[in-house]
Amino acid sequence: MMQPEDLSPREAWESYVDQRQTETTDQSQATYHYRLKLWVEWCEEQDIERVGDLSGWTLEQFRSHRSGEGIAATTLRGEMQTMKNFVEYLERIEAVDEDLAEKVKVPNVPDGEESDDTRLITDDAYRLIEYYRNDATDYGTRNHVILELVWHTGARLGAVRALDVRDYHSDDQYVEFVHRPDQGTPLKNKTNGERMVSLRHRVCDVLDAYIQNERRNKHDEHGRQPLLCSAQGRPSRNTVRVWMYHATLPCIYGPCPHGHDPVTCEFTDYNQASKCPSSRSPHQVRTGSITWHRNRGVPKEVTRTRVNASERVIDQHYDKAEARDRMELRRRPHLEKLDFGDQENSE
Known part of the structure; x- marks a missing residue:
């Protein structure tokens, strides 16, 4: 019988x-697969045939190799965190020395570099949505709907x-939002990502117009009717x-x-379109949306539920309000609470 320490890096x-298939979404699974694939290929280039031969020095050489390829600090941090988790698994099955995971160096990322600051800023979102809502040709189109929804x-x-x-x-x-992994539409946080999100009536008007006039009458391979529909049915990511x-x-608007x-x-x-310096991805629109929610005074606990993210993650990765925005839109309305009132007037 093969011993765990005799497993090849690929095995x-x-x-x-x-x-990990039962613990993560398909998207996270793909991330782990890719990050560790790079490590496996490096091990094979270095003629490392057994995981039992891994050492702190081996792992440091791999980190140095990836760092030397000029990847972003956030990318290196993610890869080494995945490596640490992987080595912890190897420890658990007794394939490597105990405490080897502690020797995996996960680099710190300087403040301000841990997340991408690029977002759809509120002024641009307003201009785009105002255009779509007032243009007879583009009102209720697929592009209009996806922007309003996100x-x-x-x-x-x-x-x-x-x-x-x-x-x-x-x-x-x-x-x-419903988690349906067996039908190809999992949510990132699985059942914890399931939620109902209320909409303003003008957003509903757009959705109603889209469904009535623009949406293709298609089903996906599971017989479901995707809200956002392509000529083939449910679109790919x-x-x-x-x-x-x-x-x-x-x-579009100017x-x-x-x-x-x-x-x-x-x-x-x-x-x-992705090459246009001013166009934005769904993630960047989501980032702008969360910043807008916070700037409009929506409490963190409400924003957290609507967007399905923890307050820590919102603060660290999504809430991109500038310092002046925070002062003007979030803090200034509370100034009246600092008024001495009658005491101040009597002095």
Whole structure:
């Protein structure tokens, strides 16, 4: 019988990824798969045949190798955290020396570099939504709907893609996010990501118009009716991403800020919109939405529930308000609480 320490790096990797299938979403699974695949390939290049031969020095050499390839600090941190988790698994099955995971160096990321600050800023979101709501041609289109949905719910790409027509409740004005992993539409936080999110009536008007006039009458492979629908049925994650890039092109509502002619600009082509410096991905629209929620005075506990993220994660990764925004929009309304009132007037 093979002993755990005799597993090859590739065999250990496959075993680890396999045992995590019940603990993580498909998207997280793909991330672990890719990060550790890089490590496996490096081990094979270094002729490391047994995980039992791993040492602190081996792991440090791999970290140095990845760092030397010029990857971002946040990327290196993520890869080494995954490596640490993997080595902890190897310890648990007694394939490596005890406490080897403690020798994995997970680099610190300086403040301000741990998350991407790029977002759809509120002024641009207002201009885009105002355009869509007032343009007879683009009102209620797929691009209009995806922008309104992500901006007003702060939902992730996967959550919006997972919506069915039945998950939208027009009369009661809300959408319901449901975890359906067996049918290809898991939520990132699984059942903990399930929630009902209320909508303003003007957002519902847009959804109603889209369903009545623009939505393709298609089903996915499970017989469900996707709310956001392509010619084939439920769109892929990348297709939804492309739609959002197109929905946020700045030349939609005004002159190109980069001096290009929209008629000839290559960024308006279907597969090129992501290259426009001002177009935004679903994640960047979500980031802008969460900042907007907070700037509008929506309490953290309410924002947390709507967007399905912890307060710590919101503060660290999504809430990108500038210092002046925080002062003007969040703190200044509380100044009246600092008034001495009658005591001050009597002095």
